[in-house]
Amino acid sequence: MQEKSVTSFNVVSHARPAQPRLSTRTLFTAGSVVLIEHEGEVYQLRRTRHGRLILTK
Numbered sequence: 001m002q003e004k005s006v007t008s009f010n011v012v013s014h015a016r017p018a019q020p021r022l023s024t025r026t027l028f029t030a031g032s033v034v035l036i037e038h039e040g041e042v043y044q045l046r047r048t049r050h051g052r053l054i055l056t057k
Helices: none
Strands: 033-038 041-047 053-056
Antiparallel strands (some): 033 041, 041 053
């Protein structure tokens, strides 16, 4: 009878966890401006008529 050997090993993943992804369709449902608060400051993210994004403080 032939004996089978089993090799076990651990796989270590170095991949980063998936980054959150938000659609601009979701962000801009109420209009073309979204206010973003970051470290006590308020930023304005605007979508232009041509579909570009502008972030201002």
